[in-house]
Amino acid sequence: MSQVASSETSRDYDVVVIGAGPVGENVADRTRAAGLSTVIVESELIGGECSYWACEPSKALLRPVLARADARRVPGLAKAAAGPLDVAAVLAHRDEMTFHWDDGNQVKWLESVSVDLVRGHARLDGPQRVSVTTPQGDTVLLSARHAVALCTGTTTALPDLPGLDTTRHWTSREATGADHVPGRLAVVGGGVVAAEMATAWQALGSQVTLLVRGDGLLHRMEPFAGELVTEGLREAGADVRLGVTVTAVKRHGGDDGEVAITLDDGSDLVADEILFATGRIPNTSDVGLHSVGLTPGDWLTVDDSCQVTAVSDGWLYAVGDVNRRALLTHQGKYQARIAGAAIVARAKGGQVHTDRWGPHTATADAAAVPQVVFVDPEVASVGLTTHEAQQSGRRIDVVDYDLARVSGAHQYAQGYQGRARILIDADQRTVAGATFVGPGVGELLYSATVAIVSEVPLERLWHAVPAFPTISEVWLRFLETHRG
Known part of the structure; x- marks a missing residue:
C-alpha cells in the first residue's frame, strides 16, 4: 500500500472507493483480497464517522452510564453505585476508544491489505473517473477500470431556523x-x-x-x-x-x-x-454527481448488489448510508461485503448471483435490520413493527410478554421492568419481527435476527431451548403465550 503523492497526477486502478469509513474499508478489503487493484480516498480520518464521531465514542460515553444503572438494581451493589460518575475517567475512556482522533492504526491496516490511499476531497469526473483535490491544493486524477464505490455516508440534517x-x-x-x-x-x-x-x-x-x-x-x-x-x-x-x-x-x-x-x-x-x-441527509452535495447525470444532494437508488440504477454500464456503486436502505454501520458493512463480491464477480466475468440468498444480493438490509438503542431501559428490535406489518397486509399475530415475569430477569436486576413483543406471520408460522425493552436486552437480538432471517418455523423454535435462568427464556414464554 502506498499513499499517492500529490505529484502523481494520474493513476489507474481496477476499483476506486470514495470514503474510508467502515463501509468503504470493507469494500476495498474485499476487492483487493480478490486481486483487484484498489485505491481509497478520504478527506477526513480513516475509519470514518463511526470510529470517531458516532458509534465508538457514543457507546464509550454510554457504557458507564448503563453499567451504573444496572448496578444500582443489584442487591449488594446498589449502595456502591449510588454516587456520581467519574466524568474525567469517562471522557478519557472515550478519547482512548477514538484513538484520540488519530487514524494511524487505520492507515497501517490499509497498508497491511495493500490498499492505496489518497487523502483529499473526491469528486466524480465523468464515467469511471474521480478527481481528488488534495490538502495541498493539487489534483490527482484516478481512473477505475471496473468500479467506483461511493461510500460517503450522511451528515446532520439541520432545520431551517431563524438564528x-x-x-x-x-x-x-x-x-x-x-x-x-x-x-x-x-x-x-x-x-x-x-x-x-x-x-x-x-x-x-x-x-x-x-x-x-x-x-x-x-x-x-x-x-x-x-x-x-x-x-x-x-x-x-x-x-x-x-x-x-x-x-x-x-x-x-x-x-x-x-x-x-x-x-x-x-x-x-x-x-x-x-x-x-x-435527522441525516446524504453526503452527496459535492461529490460530482452532476458529471454522471445525477442530482447533487440526492440519496442514491441502488439494486440489491448496490449498483446505482440510474447510471448506465453498471460501474457506479453506492454503499452504506448514502443509499438510504438502512442507516446503520453494521448494515453498511453487510452491504459492503455484498457489493465487494459483486464488483469482483463482474470484473472477472463470473456469474452474479441475484437469487434471494446469493452472495451478491443484499436482503438483510430490508427484511431483518437489527438495532440496539443504548438507553435506560435498553431497546432492541429487528424485523417488522406492528404498524409495518399492518401496512404490508400480512396476517400477523402479536405476542406480548412482560419481561419482569421471566426468571432470568430477577437475577439480572431487582425490580426489573421491561416488555417484549414478537410478531408471528400467521400463514407462514414464522417470526416476522421482535422488539425488546429492558436492561440487557441487546443480547437477545441476534437470536431474533436468526429466527427471522432463517424463517425458522415455530415448531422448530420449540426445540431451541433457552438456558435457565436467563432473560432469553422469554422465547419459551412467547411460544407458550402464542399457543395459549
Missing part, C-alpha cells in the same frame, strides 16, 4: 466529542441520537431538556419502546417535552454565552448548549 446559522450549536459530532459537561443541555429531536445523547449527558451531570416535535420518542419502533424510554429519562431527571417545536434560537454573549430557545407554544428556554439531532 441557527449564527448560533454555535452541537451536532452529533460535538455531542460525542465534547470535553466538558454543559450545565444545561437542550436536545432537539426524538430519534436514536437524541435519546442516547440525552441519556449520556444527563448521567454525566447536565440538566437535559429533550424537545420532541412528535408525540413520542423512537417513532420508527413499537410505541411502547418510546414510552418506556421516556419514563426512564424522566426518572433520571431529564425534562422530556413532547409535541413541541423549536421556532428560533439565539446565543447571547458570544460563543460561550447562553442559548435562548423559542418554542411554538410561546414559551422560552435557556441552555448552555443546544444539540440538534434532527
Whole structure:
C-alpha cells in the first residue's frame, strides 16, 4: 500500500472507493483480497464517522452510564453505585476508544491489505473517473477500470431556523466529542441520537431538556419502546417535552454565552448548549454527481448488489448510508461485503448471483435490520413493527410478554421492568419481527435476527431451548403465550 503523492497526477486502478469509513474499508478489503487493484480516498480520518464521531465514542460515553444503572438494581451493589460518575475517567475512556482522533492504526491496516490511499476531497469526473483535490491544493486524477464505490455516508440534517446559522450549536459530532459537561443541555429531536445523547449527558451531570416535535420518542419502533424510554429519562431527571417545536434560537454573549430557545407554544428556554439531532441527509452535495447525470444532494437508488440504477454500464456503486436502505454501520458493512463480491464477480466475468440468498444480493438490509438503542431501559428490535406489518397486509399475530415475569430477569436486576413483543406471520408460522425493552436486552437480538432471517418455523423454535435462568427464556414464554 502506498499513499499517492500529490505529484502523481494520474493513476489507474481496477476499483476506486470514495470514503474510508467502515463501509468503504470493507469494500476495498474485499476487492483487493480478490486481486483487484484498489485505491481509497478520504478527506477526513480513516475509519470514518463511526470510529470517531458516532458509534465508538457514543457507546464509550454510554457504557458507564448503563453499567451504573444496572448496578444500582443489584442487591449488594446498589449502595456502591449510588454516587456520581467519574466524568474525567469517562471522557478519557472515550478519547482512548477514538484513538484520540488519530487514524494511524487505520492507515497501517490499509497498508497491511495493500490498499492505496489518497487523502483529499473526491469528486466524480465523468464515467469511471474521480478527481481528488488534495490538502495541498493539487489534483490527482484516478481512473477505475471496473468500479467506483461511493461510500460517503450522511451528515446532520439541520432545520431551517431563524438564528441557527449564527448560533454555535452541537451536532452529533460535538455531542460525542465534547470535553466538558454543559450545565444545561437542550436536545432537539426524538430519534436514536437524541435519546442516547440525552441519556449520556444527563448521567454525566447536565440538566437535559429533550424537545420532541412528535408525540413520542423512537417513532420508527413499537410505541411502547418510546414510552418506556421516556419514563426512564424522566426518572433520571431529564425534562422530556413532547409535541413541541423549536421556532428560533439565539446565543447571547458570544460563543460561550447562553442559548435562548423559542418554542411554538410561546414559551422560552435557556441552555448552555443546544444539540440538534434532527435527522441525516446524504453526503452527496459535492461529490460530482452532476458529471454522471445525477442530482447533487440526492440519496442514491441502488439494486440489491448496490449498483446505482440510474447510471448506465453498471460501474457506479453506492454503499452504506448514502443509499438510504438502512442507516446503520453494521448494515453498511453487510452491504459492503455484498457489493465487494459483486464488483469482483463482474470484473472477472463470473456469474452474479441475484437469487434471494446469493452472495451478491443484499436482503438483510430490508427484511431483518437489527438495532440496539443504548438507553435506560435498553431497546432492541429487528424485523417488522406492528404498524409495518399492518401496512404490508400480512396476517400477523402479536405476542406480548412482560419481561419482569421471566426468571432470568430477577437475577439480572431487582425490580426489573421491561416488555417484549414478537410478531408471528400467521400463514407462514414464522417470526416476522421482535422488539425488546429492558436492561440487557441487546443480547437477545441476534437470536431474533436468526429466527427471522432463517424463517425458522415455530415448531422448530420449540426445540431451541433457552438456558435457565436467563432473560432469553422469554422465547419459551412467547411460544407458550402464542399457543395459549
